[in-house]
Amino acid sequence: MKLDMDLDVSTRVEFGRGELDRTGVHAAGCGEHAMVVTGRTAARANGYLDRIVTSLGKAGLRVTVFDGVSANPASHEVDEAAALARSRGCDLVVGLGGGSALDAAKGVAVAVPHGGTIRDLIGGTLAPDAPALPLVAVPTTAGSGSEVTRGAIITDTVRMFRAGVRGPAVAPRVAVVDPDLIASVPRQVMADTVFDSFAHAVEGCVAARADEASRGRAHLAIELIAAHLPGALDGDVSPEAREALCRAALLGGSNVAHVSTCLPHRLQQAMGAVPGLDISHGRGLAILYPSWLRHTEPLAPDAFAAVAELLGGPTVHDAVDRLRTSAGLNGRLRDHGVGRDDLDRFVVSVTGNLDNDPAGQAGQDYLRTLYAESY
Numbered sequence: 001m002k003l004d005m006d007l008d009v010s011t012r013v014e015f016g017r018g019e020l021d022r023t024g025v026h027a028a029g030c031g032e033h034a035m036v037v038t039g040r041t042a043a044r045a046n047g048y049l050d051r052i053v054t055s056l057g058k059a060g061l062r063v064t065v066f067d068g069v070s071a072n073p074a075s076h077e078v079d080e081a082a083a084l085a086r087s088r089g090c091d092l093v094v095g096l097g098g099g100s101a102l103d104a105a106k107g108v109a110v111a112v113p114h115g116g117t118i119r120d121l122i123g124g125t126l127a128p129d130a131p132a133l134p135l136v137a138v139p140t141t142a143g144s145g146s147e148v149t150r151g152a153i154i155t156d157t158v159r160m161f162r163a164g165v166r167g168p169a170v171a172p173r174v175a176v177v178d179p180d181l182i183a184s185v186p187r188q189v190m191a192d193t194v195f196d197s198f199a200h201a202v203e204g205c206v207a208a209r210a211d212e213a214s215r216g217r218a219h220l221a222i223e224l225i226a227a228h229l230p231g232a233l234d235g236d237v238s239p240e241a242r243e244a245l246c247r248a249a250l251l252g253g254s255n256v257a258h259v260s261t262c263l264p265h266r267l268q269q270a271m272g273a274v275p276g277l278d279i280s281h282g283r284g285l286a287i288l289y290p291s292w293l294r295h296t297e298p299l300a301p302d303a304f305a306a307v308a309e310l311l312g313g314p315t316v317h318d319a320v321d322r323l324r325t326s327a328g329l330n331g332r333l334r335d336h337g338v339g340r341d342d343l344d345r346f347v348v349s350v351t352g353n354l355d356n357d358p359a360g361q362a363g364q365d366y367l368r369t370l371y372a373e374s375y
Helices: 019-027 048-058 075-088 099-114 179-184 187-206 212-233 239-259 263-273 281-299 301-311 316-326 340-348 364-374
Strands: 012-015 033-039 062-069 092-097 135-139 151-156 161-166 174-177
Touching: 012 019, 012 239, 019 048, 019 092, 019 135, 019 174, 033 048, 033 075, 033 099, 048 062, 048 092, 062 075, 062 099, 075 099, 075 151, 092 099, 099 135, 099 151, 099 161, 161 263, 174 239, 179 239, 187 212, 187 239, 187 263, 187 281, 187 301, 187 316, 212 239, 212 301, 212 316, 263 281, 263 340, 263 364, 281 301, 281 316, 281 364, 301 316, 340 364
Parallel strands: 012 174, 033 062, 033 092, 092 135, 135 174
Antiparallel strands: 151 161
16 A cells, blocks of 8 residues: 655655565566565565565566675675676566665666676766666665665675765665564664664754755654654564554655765764674664764754654753663674774775765864764
C-alpha cells in the first residue's frame, strides 16, 4: 500500500506489513532479470532472501543473487556484483538488507552501465541523465533511510577512502518497506540503526539547508523515536512500534535527500580511512554527537531546544546523553580500537559538503578537536 505521509521524494514507497512478499508485483515492469544484492547472513538466516526470490519468480522475473556485502560496503564487493550482473544479463537490481546492502545495491545499479569500476564514481556526483539500472530497495532495518536517498556510501578499498556516489540516478525507483522485517533485528543493531535515523532528524533541523519542511519531518521523526525506541530496546516488537520506527527512518531519509547532513556524518565516514576499523555508522555517530553538540548548540539554540523538548530533556545535551546511555551507545573511539595516531588520518580523510553544518566550512583544527574530544 502507498505510504500515508508526504516524503516529497522521487522514489515510490510501498509501505505495510507483508509487502516483502509483494516485491515481485512492485518490481514488475522494471526489468526481466533481477540481481538481488544482500549481506552475507541475516537476510538468508531470517528467510527474507528466500521470500523475495520466490516473490520475484512468481512475477515472472529471473533472479541472480549476490550475497557478499559486508557491514561497510567495499568497492571490490560492488565491482564483483556488477561483473556478475553484466555476465548474467541482469537489467534490474533489488537491494535487500540494512543501509550497507542498499548502498551496495545502488553502487551496482550505476556501475553496471558505467562499465568501469565503482571507484571511478566514489566521491562524485553523477550527471542528472547518468545511466543506471532500475533499483528496488527493501530495507530490513529502520535507520539509514537509504531506500529513499540519492546517495550511496562505499569504501574505496584501494585508496582507503569512504565517500558517496550521489545523484538522482542513485535513487531507488521503488522502496518496499515492510515493518515486520525489523522484528528480527538484534537489540544492538536496532540501537545503532535507529540512532542513525535520529541523527538524520537532528541534522535536518539545524543544517544550513534546513527549511520548514525538513524541520517538520525531523520533529515528527524525533517524536516517533522518543515514543517507540525505548520499548523496542526492551523487546517491544509490536506492529505499532515497528511501523513507527520505519516511518521515522523514511522521514530521516527524505531529509537526507533534501537538505543533506552535518559534520557528524562527514566525520564518521572518514573513519573508513583506517583499515580493519569496524564501527557501525550509527555507533560512530553516537560517539561523535556529544562533542559536536557541545560546540554546535550555541550556534542554533532554538532548534536544539526544540529537539530537547521532543525528547523530554532539560537540554539537548542531557536528552541525547540519556538516549545514548539507554541504547548502549555511550562509548568512546578508544573503546573500538582507534589509536590516537588514527585521529590525524581521520582529519585528512574528511570529505563532502562541510558548509552545511551550522559551524560553516570547518578547518582541520576544529575537526581534530571533535575527534579528540570523542576519543
